[in-house]
Amino acid sequence: MSIVLEVDGISKSFDGQAGAKAVLSDVSFHVKEGEFVSLIGPSGSGKTTLFHLIGGLAKPTGGDIRIHGRSTVGERGNIAYMPQQASLMPWLTVAANIELALDIAGIDRQDARSMAREWLERVGLKDGIAESYPNLLSGGMQQRVSFLRALLSPQPLMCLDEPFGALDALTRMQMQSWLLSLWEENRRTVLLVTHSIEEALLLSDRILVLSTAPAAVIREITVPFSRPRKDALWSNPDFNELKREIYDLLKPVR
Numbered sequence: 001m002s003i004v005l006e007v008d009g010i011s012k013s014f015d016g017q018a019g020a021k022a023v024l025s026d027v028s029f030h031v032k033e034g035e036f037v038s039l040i041g042p043s044g045s046g047k048t049t050l051f052h053l054i055g056g057l058a059k060p061t062g063g064d065i066r067i068h069g070r071s072t073v074g075e076r077g078n079i080a081y082m083p084q085q086a087s088l089m090p091w092l093t094v095a096a097n098i099e100l101a102l103d104i105a106g107i108d109r110q111d112a113r114s115m116a117r118e119w120l121e122r123v124g125l126k127d128g129i130a131e132s133y134p135n136l137l138s139g140g141m142q143q144r145v146s147f148l149r150a151l152l153s154p155q156p157l158m159c160l161d162e163p164f165g166a167l168d169a170l171t172r173m174q175m176q177s178w179l180l181s182l183w184e185e186n187r188r189t190v191l192l193v194t195h196s197i198e199e200a201l202l203l204s205d206r207i208l209v210l211s212t213a214p215a216a217v218i219r220e221i222t223v224p225f226s227r228p229r230k231d232a233l234w235s236n237p238d239f240n241e242l243k244r245e246i247y248d249l250l251k252p253v254r
């Protein structure tokens with residue numbers, strides 16, 4: 001499998017009143033083609049900052065970011081990004097929201113139109129949802145549309161930033177199962193930021209554990225469960241063992 005993303009010795013500091021504040025310190029990792037990798041770390045450890053750097057919205061203080069071997073520091077348009085809040089355009093229908101993203105990414109308008117409609121049906125968003133406006137959909141439905149928009153976008157890497165963080169616990173579990181089966185069919189290259197250890201274990205091939213700020217990768221865990229996975233994994237003793245191990249890594253040092 002070829003390497004899609006290389007984060008190579010990245011550091012990032014912000015200037016503040018009390019001088020420079022280091023947020024990331026020598027962070028290095030990679031994501032291979034078709035891999036699902038999760039980043040998990042304490043609150044404030046710089047996960048969103050890292051996504052901003054990968055997406056080209058900010059520049060690192062040091063280090064390099066490469067996509068398919070080419071340095072993309074400060075360059076936008078290389079990732080399909082899914083934020084915590086769906087951020088759909090309220091004045092466009094669901095289908096038009098997806099079409100717009102594909103259009104911006106350079107896909108022919110006619111192709112974007114048929115892709116959006118076909119995929120909405122395929123992922124169970126039927127019964128006129130394509131022609132509905134986003135504010136008529138539940139939070140979970142909006143996130144399905146947001147995920148689909150990222151999934152269909154042609155960029156080589158999907159970055160999912162706490163995509164289910166704003167959902168209630170039950171909807172979140174349903175969304176995880178939905179995303180799991182959809183991802184296992186499509187195998188796009190994914191980097192996920194999450195606060196949920198269970199979510200990371202259920203979905204990922206590998207988990208990168210970040211330390212508190214200034215953050216570095218303190219552990220890389222290869223998730224040993226075979227695919228296709230089912231949410232019944234939650235009752236597997238090995239699942240709980242790994243959950244405990246990651247929880248201990250994230251515990252604040254007293």
Ligand SMILES: Nc1ncnc2c1ncn2[C@@H]1O[C@H](COP(=O)(O)OP(=O)(O)OP(=O)(O)O)[C@@H](O)[C@H]1O
Nearest residue numbers: 014015023041042043044045046047048049050213
């Ligand atoms: N533009 C900025 N200027 C100054 N400090 C910033 C800026 N952006 C982020 N920070 C600081 O960097 C640190 C890391 O923030 P970031 O949002 O990346 O963490 P996070 O791991 O995503 O947090 P959470 O898990 O709570 O969402 C925080 O202390 C934050 O205040």
